[in-house]
Amino acid sequence: MRKRRRKAAFNKHFSLSAWLARHAQVFLSSLGRLARRPLGSLMTLTVLGIAISLPLGLHLLVNNLQQLAGNWDGSASISLFLEDGISEEQAEALMDTLKTRPDIGAVQHITPEQAMAEFRQHSGFGDALDLLDSNPLPHVLLVQPANPDLHTQRIKPLLDHLKAQPGVELALADLQWVERFQGINRMLERIALLLALLLALAVLLIIGNTIRLEIQSRRDEIEIVKLVGGSNSFIRRPFLYEGFWYGLLGGLLATLLIWLASLALRGPAQHLADLYHSNFHLGGLDLHTAALVLGMSVLLGIAGAWTAVSQHLRDIEPSD
Known part of the structure; x- marks a missing residue:
């Protein structure tokens, strides 16, 4: 009985080896x-x-x-340009107020000095800017909605609300080009x-x-x-x-x-x-x-x- 099993196992192993050898030969x-x-x-x-x-x-x-x-940051974002004469403390207070809204994820404050430094660095008009008597750039708040996939139609109510905030002169949503x-x-x-x-x-x-x-x-x-x-x-x-x-x-x-x-x-x-x-x-x-x-x-x-x-x-x- 054991001999028969060994013989069957040997035949099975031999058949598998022959099958693999034939396939390897045809493969090459x-x-x-x-x-x-x-x-x-x-x-x-x-x-x-x-x-x-x-x-x-x-x-x-x-x-x-x-x-x-x-x-380039494909999420929706809104730029708030504040009125002339708004102090840095008032801009910071408005930023703190906006951060409490549940539909706003983050707010970044860009001061006129920071905006001017960036413009001077990238515009190539450094010498011309030195001729200005004062900095004409306003305070800017960059608002990121809590929902990064917010579309143009759905962002409009938030944009209208931000435009109505005291001290805001202009509010722009830069989402359309991303869409x-x-x-x-x-x-x-x-x-x-x-x-x-x-x-x-x-x-x-x-x-x-x-x-x-x-x-x-x-x-x-x-x-x-x-x-x-x-x-x-x-x-x-x-x-x-x-x-x-x-x-x-x-x-x-x-x-x-x-x-x-x-x-x-x-x-x-x-x-x-x-x-x-x-x-x-x-x-x-x-x-x-x-x-x-x-x-x-x-x-x-x-x-x-x-x-x-x-x-x-x-x-x-x-x-x-």
Whole structure:
């Protein structure tokens, strides 16, 4: 009884090892077939890499625009310009009063001296400002609502209330441009999704057509394998692994193209950010996104190969 169990365990282990060895052999031989026709494989992989990199690049553009909006503070904010003659104590008292409201999250007081120093630093009119007899800038209170996602329509009641406060000459809400910017961002996200779907279909068709041509070129070989009793799964296996390699190498080429593009744009983007005194840094491809792209590329490669093999394999039968 023990001998039979040992024999069964040995046979099971041997069968598993043989199965893994056959798959490893086909796995490497399919890569060898791509290497034996370098020009055709390189052209196909280049098309795949470009097709995969286009939606990926647009996705990274949207992410960088969102980061840029975050650096600019995408939440609603209201600037209160106080009347001339308001003292610093009165401005501080108004600030303390506004902080007690539950719909206001934070209030920042910018004195005329601070505003003038900032204007002098960034405007380049330092010599002209020295000719002024007095500081014409008023006290300013920057009000941040408690709800950072407050939209223009919902911020209007708060804006009207702040305009009615004693000592306030002008109240401005600088949210409209942020909403427009976020609207453009959402449109780009939708375009990236549609482009990804269309180019995923294109990748499927490219790999499927490439595998179809491979099947046609090996038609005689397939007929012989079927003639000696080879199963459809046995015949299908190398083509599926070939689709795997096309997907994997195409995804790797796409990530390489995106990395090179990010590297080429990083310097100009940083220079532009420095001109606007921004701490924005151009973001590249992170490992999670790269792994997701490679996984999707492999799945598309296998799906394209499976579709082509399933469609054409049943039409090939040994001739009498």
